[in-house]
Amino acid sequence: MRYRRANIEGGTYFFTVVTFGRKKIFSTPENVELLRQGMKHVMKKHPFVIDAMVVLPDHLHCIWTLPPEDADFPVRWRLIKSFFTRNCGAEYRQKISDARQRKTEQALWQRRYWEHTIKDEQDFMRHVEYIHYNPVKHGLVNAPGGWAYSSFHQYVKQGRYPENWGAGVVLDFDDGVGCE
Template sequence: MEYRRAKVQGGTYFFTLVTEKRQKILCLPNNVFLLRDAFRYVMQKHSFIIDAVVILPDHLHCIWTLPEKDQDFSTRWRLIKSYFSRRCETILPENISISKQKKQQRAVWQNRFWEHLIKDEIDFQNHIEYIHYNPVKHGLVKSPKDWEYSSFHRSVRQGIYDIMWGAGEEIIFDDHIGNE
């Protein structure tokens, strides 16, 4: 079966990207800065809007809106992943020296990523909430406000969320919301 991606010019998409073998490298401080740099670098050449994002130790979720006459999210992801992979700090296995690893081409990301074309405003809101609640879902924090690597804080500043949203409650999402 051949996999086909839904491509719509100017579309809004939810994405999930996962590190190779679920390496917990994305939240290392230097790698967070590097990932931000990768996004900025690609956005300068191929614009898009990041509507929401969360970076977790071994995966990330985000929602992008592409320019009106553009549907090419795959090139953007290829460039982001490549930029990050060439420069990132990975956790070395204990039995591999740094010089030996430099000779090997290490995989940082799983080859594929998952995308979902956002259908309407309700779908958009559900996926944004899924993104912002994801660190709680994974047991990393008790409240979205406690996770540093999330657009939740931007949404609070914009008055979209109260700072205590998602704190002290379990939010259950339908099976069709999010994917990892």
């Protein structure tokens, strides 16, 4: 079966990217910073806007908007994953080397990722909420503001959320919002 991806120039997309075997490679600030560096590096030649993002220990969610006349998010993800893999610590590089010798899938990333084309403002906001609430959903914190690796803090600074948004409540999301 041939896998088809959306191809909308200038589109806005929600992504879920998971580590191989759900390894908790983003449990260290150094690896989260390396992911940020990789994204900044790729943005120089292949610009995009990160509208919202959260990095959890074994996966990340984000919303990107691509420039007009550009729909090539797959190349961006390939370059980001490659940058991270090339520059990660020796412990992970050894695992990658061992995996290659066994001719298995790359040891840091799941081969594919989930993408969803954002349809309208309501769809956008539901996915932003999903992203920001995700650390609570996974039991990592009691409120979105307690998770460091999230665009939630920028949204609070911009006045788009109160600081206590998502605290002390259980949010349910419709089918089709988010993907683990």
